Amino acid sequence: MGSLVHLQTWEEKAGWARAQRDASLAKVEPKLDGVPDAHNMPLSSQDLPKAVLTPREIEITEQYTITKLLGLLRDRKIKVEEVTRAFLRRAALAQAVTNCLTELLWDEAIERARHLDSLPEPRGALFGLPISTKEHHGMVGGMGKTKSVVTTSASFVAWHGGSNLLYDTFWDQGCVFFARTTQPQTIMHLETESNVYGRTVNPYNRELTSGGSSGGESALIGMRGSILGVGGDIGGSIRCPAAHVGIYGFKPSIKRVGTTGFRTPGAGKETISGCPGPMTVDRDGLELFMKVALSAKPWRVEPSLTVKEWTPYQFARPPKVAVQWWDGVVRPHPPMTRALREVAAACREAGMEVVDWDCEGLDHEKGWDILSALYWPDGGEEVLGLIKESGEPILPLTKFIIHEQPTVKELTQHELWQLCVKRDEYRARYAQAWSKTGNGGNREVDVILCPPSFGAAIPHGQSRYWGYTAHWNLLDYPAAVFPVTKVDPALDVKDLSYVPKNSQDKFVYDMYSPERFRNAPVSLQVVGRRQEDEKVLAALVEIERAMGRA
Amino acid sequence: MGSLVHLQTWEEKAGWARAQRDASLAKVEPKLDGVPDAHNMPLSSQDLPKAVLTPREIEITEQYTITKLLGLLRDRKIKVEEVTRAFLRRAALAQAVTNCLTELLWDEAIERARHLDSLPEPRGALFGLPISTKEHHGMVGGMGKTKSVVTTSASFVAWHGGSNLLYDTFWDQGCVFFARTTQPQTIMHLETESNVYGRTVNPYNRELTSGGSSGGESALIGMRGSILGVGGDIGGSIRCPAAHVGIYGFKPSIKRVGTTGFRTPGAGKETISGCPGPMTVDRDGLELFMKVALSAKPWRVEPSLTVKEWTPYQFARPPKVAVQWWDGVVRPHPPMTRALREVAAACREAGMEVVDWDCEGLDHEKGWDILSALYWPDGGEEVLGLIKESGEPILPLTKFIIHEQPTVKELTQHELWQLCVKRDEYRARYAQAWSKTGNGGNREVDVILCPPSFGAAIPHGQSRYWGYTAHWNLLDYPAAVFPVTKVDPALDVKDLSYVPKNSQDKFVYDMYSPERFRNAPVSLQVVGRRQEDEKVLAALVEIERAMGRA
Structure with a gap:
């Protein structure tokens, strides 16, 4: 693949990033079998998982709610590694049909899963839960800064070292990061297309968009290649893609969820702000995300955040x-x-x-x-x-x-x-x-x-x-x-x-x-x-x- | 006095503003007797009230805590008008010795007091309480904009009509606005001097400053010409003047107390913000101010404010x-x-x-x-x-x-x-x-x-x-x-x-x-x-x- 610093043109740099992604996908084991080639893709990808994945993988990835899966993991009725591998393979399938990933974290996720399985007791509100994340770190669309593309990977490694407040919180609660997803040039489209990765398509109809800017997440979760993902929303970037694939999404009030460690253009701009938030296969996942994110009191680290834990609301009469x-x-x-x-x-x-x-x-x-x-x-x-x-x-x-x-x-x-x-x-x-x-x-x-x-x-x-x-x-x-x-x-x-x-x-x-x-x-x-x-x-x-x- | 629009030089405009102030002070009745002339002012003004005011005025203005005075007013053991007149006269004395006022609201305050006395039942958490306010409306220091000086008065009338969120809240709770106080050029000194009103001095030592930018408030309250005033603080403008005259002051976190209707330079600037807050003769006044200000849920009108009523904190063990x-x-x-x-x-x-x-x-x-x-x-x-x-x-x-x-x-x-x-x-x-x-x-x-x-x-x-x-x-x-x-x-x-x-x-x-x-x-x-x-x-x-x- 060569070293990035020797690459000259934007095409070379983009090619390098795609090769990195492809190398991460080449690790999938067993290989995916039965994926149609590019010219024979059906309009809807919804029937492909049953053709490509094992019945057990189908069961794990689509037959449980988040709450149910967390219960099975906590009770050790299922291994974290088995869950992780099922989602890794389904995510690889989602990539093959929707072009939604920038990287599959095959080795890292399996290593993490084995570590969690080795613990004497399950620990954390997200114990064993696979989480996918929008490629926040590094300016993907703007390929100009050589360093930023390198940082794309480097920053991710750095999550584990403590540079990203939100992901650190999830990590501390026992999750498994397993996939990173595409976003559009400038991260300011309501679709997902960049010169690095091309276009991400809708898993229900490849002639339609999966939305944006968190359209890699939506395509992935819309294929149930993930059940809980992290997006960000400054103009619709969580809600639009979630809506376009029929999943749940929530844009919190700004300054509720931290962004320390994220890398986006416009840092320091205060006129209008985005906020990270959940994209999930079910409604309870939204509240789970918020509860866990705020239980860490992120305002103690990122002082501009609102000082308020998640405080469930109960209607005394119908709204x-x-x-x-x-x-x-x-x-x-x-x-x-x-x-x-x-x-x-x-x-x-x-x-x-x-x-x-x-x-x-x-x-x-x-x-x-x-x-x-x-x-x-x-x-x-x-x-x-x-x-x-x-x-x-x-x-x-x-x-x-x-x-x-x-x-x-x-x-x-x-x-x-x-x-x-x-x-x-x-x-x-x-x-x-x-x-x-x-x-x-x-x-x-x-x-x-x-x-x-x-x-x-x-x-x-x-x-x-x-x-x-x-x-x-x-x-x-x-x-x-x-x-x-x-x-x-x-x-x-x-x-x-x-x-x-x-x-x-x-x-x-x-x-x-x-x-x-x-x-x-x-x-x-x-x-x-x-x-x-x-x-x-x-x-x-x-x-x-x-x-x-x- | 003539109309402001015909005035040409800054000296003429400043003279007009002072004449307005002097006219408001000329209404004091009975006149103040025994105030030393400018050349014979003692270094400290602290002994002057006893020489100039009646024993009953002394009693009203300095022998009660805010809570006690509110109790007497609520129980109708004292008329609002009597309290108001006592503070009006003491404020006029404070002006004579410290130069702290831009306007004494003689007619307005007495009219308001009479109205409150005429109510069948006392009403509101601040019933009958005299409140002084920093001259927030209008750019006093910058005399350039003819209109802004006119607005200085016009806006104040407008408080009563509903253009100032904070003062409307206090008004609804039964207070009496009775005096407006000086601030420095640009409202960005930790002293109080302007080309309009000159210098405000410390009631404990006229060779020292009463602080700033809310130094009119501090001089007034330091003379007990007021017991509760409204200041604002972006660099120390409540705390510095309060400290310099030995009263209490509180700078809340920003976005806690509303500023809708205030007129200050830099509107729309978000880099660093000020916040209004209390300046009072006793500690309980600080909490009273905050409680009343937030009980109106000001965030429903000024949506950038923090959504949180005043929520008293109790230490479970010594701090x-x-x-x-x-x-x-x-x-x-x-x-x-x-x-x-x-x-x-x-x-x-x-x-x-x-x-x-x-x-x-x-x-x-x-x-x-x-x-x-x-x-x-x-x-x-x-x-x-x-x-x-x-x-x-x-x-x-x-x-x-x-x-x-x-x-x-x-x-x-x-x-x-x-x-x-x-x-x-x-x-x-x-x-x-x-x-x-x-x-x-x-x-x-x-x-x-x-x-x-x-x-x-x-x-x-x-x-x-x-x-x-x-x-x-x-x-x-x-x-x-x-x-x-x-x-x-x-x-x-x-x-x-x-x-x-x-x-x-x-x-x-x-x-x-x-x-x-x-x-x-x-x-x-x-x-x-x-x-x-x-x-x-x-x-x-x-x-x-x-x-x-x-």
Whole structure:
């Protein structure tokens, strides 16, 4: 493979990174048998695991909830090594069909599993649980900094030495890190494509995106090549990919989960912040992640974090739910609206008060103008500089989020202050609107139910409207996504009489045809007021119960 | 007086503002009798109230704790109007001798008091309590913007209409606003001098400063012309003035108390933030302020605030106190060290564990380099522009905090990010040092006990070292100051053998002579970890009990 420092072109450097990944995958033992070659991949990858994996591997990777699997591991009814190997092989399969990994940690994971198996007593809230992680360390998209690619591996080794607060916490609780997943150029697309690893595809339909920026995680977990992964969300990067593959995802309020040791562009930028969070196969996994992450009191190490452990919320009576049918800018596709209708009906049936969240007067479009400028107060120069340094091409969705946003420019300090004032005024106005729902003897709305995207998983390259997730980043409202249904062309017909309201609405409207999205997972989003993280997950429990789920 | 818009020079505008103030003071009835003229003012103003006010006014203004006075008002054993008039007259006296007011709210306060007296039942946690406020609205120092001076009054009227979150809360709880107090040019001196109002002096010694930037409040409360005032603190602006007049002051963690409706330079700047807080004649007033301020759930209106009501803390065993004898940069004057010794001894006597806070390795000077740059990421251009616009002179302490800090310059966005990273790294390092006190079977330190200034009240113009307060702003640690003793030349002799460590240390050392500071109040400071606001006030209770106070 050679040493990275001798590589000259971006193509050589990207090739080196892929070779590293391939070498890690070549360790899989026994080899995967029965994976179709690239030209014969089926549209959906959902039937492949049964063809490739053993019945026992299928059982381990898809027949248990996280809680159940943790119980089996704790009771030593199953070896950590057996669980780890099953997920390693299934992750390798996920990579073969969705291109979701940057590295399979074969040796490291097995060594760790054997260590855990050798302990006299099981120890830790995550004992033996395999966890996959987004490739946070190192600027993958920007290949310019030779060192950063080296650091990509070096930093990971460093996790184990104590440089990453969140992963150290999970490690201390007995988890097994076993796979690292792809992210897009700049980590600022709602899809997952980079010049290093190419495109990650949706395990339900390879012509659709698995979302982004945590789209490697979503493709992997959507294949059940992992059951709990770590993502990060500054504009939808947990929720969008989770929604597109029908898994659970949670974006906490910022400053709730630590990022010490993470490596991302824009370090020190305070205008708008992301937050790490869970992506999981089941709802309980969300709360487990938060509980464990905060039990370590991370604010004692990263002092900007909120000083509050996870404090489960219990509704004394059924929550009051406000349904946001659209955001006043872009009309969601028919399956999203059907999902809202179905869930709202179930909530009413279960005795909840359900009202409309009429946000047209709240001007979400203005919110986007503020947010898109806040993303890049340097005009995007830092990330554009990294891209330029290596000579790699700027991908279309990078152009979209920097060059095609008229608000993006390098700001003076005074312009920055003015923009932050605008942001705070917008937040205050939204808070006021929420509080007003409690006026006049009404109960205040507990949570908003809304789509996490204008549609189900989107055809590649078309994720050019962020409003359904990013608006809650602007407001710093916690939000969870959960699976509801799948696109059904018989039910989700296109409204041919609809007249789009603006060019974005038209772009989204024109994209829809039921057949194009057939069987794509459809998810919804539950949103709470700032720092009401626990209430959001409690509301999700109530809503899913209303839907007839346990 | 004429209309402001026709005024041309800064002298005319400042004269107009003073005339407004004087007109408000001319309403005092009965007139103050027996106030010495300007040339015959005694060094200390402490004996003047008895000479000028009636015995009943003395009783009302100085013989009750805040809690006791609130009880009398609630039980209607005393009229709100009588209390209000007593404080109005005493405030007018404080103005005559210390120059601490920008406006006496004679008519408004009496009207408000009469309204409260007319209510069938007393209502609110602050029923009838007179509250003084720092002149937050309008850029007093920068006379350039004609409108801002008009707004100074207009905004105040607007409080009553609902534009200031904090004052609205107090208003809803039944308080009486009765006086507004001075602040320095730029609101960024640890003294109180402006081209509008001149200099505010210390009521214990007019040759010394009352501190700043809330030095109007401290002079007023130090004269008991008020018993509860509102200050704000971004570098010591509550604690320094409170310490210099021997009253109580508390700087909460930022984002705990709201600032919606306040008008200060640098709105939208996020690098380092101030926080409003109480300045009071007794300890219970601190907690009362916080409890009432947070009971209104201000985060529902100002969404960036921490979602947490005031949650009193109770020590299960005596707190562990670490004494910071010096900050590694500037040696405190002898009375400060004596106060530390006396209080530390009392704490030990009361069964507390008392250790040293050895912070030389923590490099407080580096902290100042970061902080001073963070104060002015625009190089100070905004406030310098306001000053330039009117043509008013730049005062020496303005020059000190902007021009004489080598770190201050207009930053690019990337330089800003790098500086914020440095700040966060510094905070993390300090947090780590604090956590380490709990290693190896030791109990972790609960609070740090330290001086709130290198000395007692400082001679005018000499407040050129901020380290003893500002360091806790950099770290966002909550901190309370409390009175301990007074400078006693017999006890607080100068150490003639001391060799200063650096030029700042020399400046501070050379300033000291016992006679110069005779009888100046000496206060100390209790500091807690970020967001442990409640613990700091609980520790203050324990420490004062150890000192034999109730």
